Amino acid sequence: MIRDFIFFFSEAIISIRRSGLMIAISIATISVSLVIFGIFLLISANISNLSSFFSSKLEVRVYLKDSVSSDESKALQTQFEAMPSVRKVTFISRDEAWKTFQKSFPTIKLGNILSDNPLPHSFRLTVSDTEQIPPLVTRIRALPQVDHVSEMGEYAHRIATFSKYTRIAGILLVSLLTMATLLIIVNTIRLTVIARQDEISIMQLVGATVSFIRWPFIIEGLIIGIIGAVIAISFVSFGYSLLVVKFQESVPFVPMLYDSVTLNMIRLTVFALGTILGVFGAYLSVSKTVKQY
Numbered sequence: 001m002i003r004d005f006i007f008f009f010s011e012a013i014i015s016i017r018r019s020g021l022m023i024a025i026s027i028a029t030i031s032v033s034l035v036i037f038g039i040f041l042l043i044s045a046n047i048s049n050l051s052s053f054f055s056s057k058l059e060v061r062v063y064l065k066d067s068v069s070s071d072e073s074k075a076l077q078t079q080f081e082a083m084p085s086v087r088k089v090t091f092i093s094r095d096e097a098w099k100t101f102q103k104s105f106p107t108i109k110l111g112n113i114l115s116d117n118p119l120p121h122s123f124r125l126t127v128s129d130t131e132q133i134p135p136l137v138t139r140i141r142a143l144p145q146v147d148h149v150s151e152m153g154e155y156a157h158r159i160a161t162f163s164k165y166t167r168i169a170g171i172l173l174v175s176l177l178t179m180a181t182l183l184i185i186v187n188t189i190r191l192t193v194i195a196r197q198d199e200i201s202i203m204q205l206v207g208a209t210v211s212f213i214r215w216p217f218i219i220e221g222l223i224i225g226i227i228g229a230v231i232a233i234s235f236v237s238f239g240y241s242l243l244v245v246k247f248q249e250s251v252p253f254v255p256m257l258y259d260s261v262t263l264n265m266i267r268l269t270v271f272a273l274g275t276i277l278g279v280f281g282a283y284l285s286v287s288k289t290v291k292q293y
Contacts, residue, residue: 225278
C-alpha cells in the first residue's frame with residue numbers, strides 16, 4: 001500500500017514537471033478563485049457581525065402622553081414585554097429623564113427658561129430581531145397612550161438587507177468562478193493524460209487497471225488544489241490583517257471580526273474547496289479520457 005502510494009506520488013510529480021506551464025496556470029486560476037471566495041466569506045462574516053452588533057444595541061423609544069397614569073404605564077410595560085422580539089423593557093420616568101438630560105448637557109441652563117419638566121414618561125425597548133421592528137413600531141403607534149415612537153432600526157435593517165443581497169451575489173460569483181476553475185483543472189489534466197496516451201495504452205496492455213492509472217492524476221489534482229488553497233489562504237490572511245489594522249485606526253467605533261474560531265473556519269473552508277476542486281477536476285478528467293484508450 002505504501003509502495004503504491006509512493007509510486008503514484010512520484011508519477012504525479014513527474015507529470016507536474018512535464019506540464020509546468022499548464023500546472024502553473026491551473027494553480028494561478030484556482031488561487032485567484034479561492035482568494036475571491038475567501039474575500040466573499042470575510043465580507044459576509046463582517047457584515048453579519050456588524051448587523052448583530054447593531055441588533056444588540058437596537059432600541060425603540062416609546063414616549064407617552066402626559067395624561068397616562070402610573071397604573072396605565074405598568075399595564076403598558078406588561079403589554080410591551082409580551083410583544084414578539086422584545087428582549088427587555090425599561091421604564092424611564094419624566095423626572096429620571098430630566099435628570100439624565102441635565103447631566104448630559106450641563107452647559108444648557110434650561111432651568112432658567114423652563115419652570116416645568118417638559119419631558120414625558122417613556123419606555124426603552126431592546127429588540128432582538130430587526131425584521132420585526134417595522135410591525136412592532138406600527139403596533140405601538142396605534143396605542144392610544146403613545147404620543148411618539150422613535151426607532152433606530154432603519155440602519156440595522158439596511159445592513160441586514162445589504163448582507164442578504166451581498167450573500168446572494170457572492171454565491172453566484174463564487175459558483176461561476178468554481179465552475180471556471182473546475183473546467184481549467186479538468187482540461188489541464190486531460191492534456192497531461194493525452195500527452196501520456198502511449199504510456200497509458202502500454203500500461204493497459206500489460207494489465208494495469210483504470211484505478212491504477214487514475215491515481216497519479218488524482219494526486220496531481222490534489223497537489224494543484226492544495227498549493228492553490230495555501231496561496232489563497234496566505235494572501236487573504238495577510239491582506240485581512242493589514243486591512244483590519246488600517247480600518248480600525250480610521251474607524252475605531254465600527255467592530256471588525258477578530259474571532260479566531262470564525263477566521264479559522266473560513267481558512268478551513270477555502271482549503272477544503274481548493275482540495276475538492278483539485279481532486280474532483282482530476283477525477284472527471286481521467287474518468288472521461290482514460291476510457292477512450
